[in-house]
Amino acid sequence: MASSLTASSFLGSTQVFNTARPTQQQRTVRCRIVAERQGLWLPGVEAPEHLTKANLAGDRGFDPFLLGNEPGRLEWYAEAEKINGRWAMAAVAGIMGQELLGVTPVWYNAGLKDYAIPPLPLTAIEFLVLGFLELKRFQGFKEHKTSGFLDEYPFDPVGLNSEANQVKEIKNGRLAMVAFVGFAIQAIVTEQGPIANLQAHLSAPFQNNIIGSIQNLPNVIGKGAV
Template sequence: MAAAVGGRGFLVQPCSLSFVSNKNVLKHPFGAANTCWHVKPAKPQGFARHVAHAQLRPTWLPGLDPPPYLDGSLAGDFGFDPLGLGEDPESLRWYVQAELVHARFAMLGVAGILLTDLLRVTGLLSIPVWYNAGAVKFGFANTETLFLVQLILMGFVETKRYMDFKSPGSQAQDGSFFGLEAALEGLEPGYPGGPLLNPLGLAKDIKNAHEWKLKEIKNGRLAMVAMLGIFVQASITHVGPIDNLVEHLSNPWHRTIVQTLANSAS
């Protein structure tokens, strides 16, 4: 049994009634004796209560008490809000949806950049490096037309998403999406479903799909950090991520981020 005094712990020998004499001394075969202490269990207070709370509620910084408005109910909530941006409940709802969308775009972006860069480096496709892809001229349409089409399509989708955020379920009503509402089958704001957007039928019970939500947001946050790294990498080295990886593997001890930053500064 352990006890805590002033933030320090020590062990207390448990008592066994069948081996305790009137003097509360335990006799050992080798002549040693241990005093038996009767300890009454006490409620955890102060430091002990905070330690137990920290173990039950993981935070981004161990031992840090999360803000009261981040109670752990949100997927990926580790109490990180140093600027207090989520104090307003409505703002917090919007930030959750915004992070989710950015995470999904980042995952698609990282996968697209790595795949196309791998095809380019291996010579399977003759395509430009990813940051020059937007300057490519296509024969079937000019750049202005493609930009206008993209603006209309993205604007339509984002408008529908915003309307569903403001009034959950409103975009699933009959006739609200050219008769395709049943094929989309929105689960809740930010989590559309149906055979088009959820062909494998994962997390149909979205209210109890905390593990799936947690996995998605963790991978999305990792992808956002990866996208930032790819941006900085391209700005400094002026090549794609696969080229940087090949160069690093050719001489791992001398072609690292430290040497790269040092050479770029000189």
């Protein structure tokens, strides 16, 4: 036998220590557990039980405040993350695209531009159109548990709706949301777009970086206050 039996009078019990080598199935389970632990958003944390049962695309066990512990709320939050990620991906692509194409004004000054429609009527039109589309999306989500466009649920005109693409969409959406926050901070600190910031950093990386931007922040704030 590959195991040994030892008795301990001090402990008052008999213990069996199994020294047999783990089977292939045990090694597979152990590797799967290690992989799952490494896939969490923070090493060493334990995924909440409601996320483990939900089997969501791109799930990394991130819900530190347990906001999604109710099934209905969790479904809505997961869908809201996808929608915000899609808007962020469109925004990031548009911001970089308009800067590369030389479209003016720069994105953070777009609200100062004079358009063909005055600001108040334009705001009212946007409110009505987007409000109607969001209402339809919410009504469709309650029935189909997925977002769509008007009466199409899910909205998938090119047939890309698959489990693999869902994970890719979530990953790219999260990256885009972080990137947009970075674009906004860069605009406040440097008063430049992301492409201009990248070119400035590549031309002088030891001068044009986060430390240099923080040091120049009082000049930017002072300029804006004048």
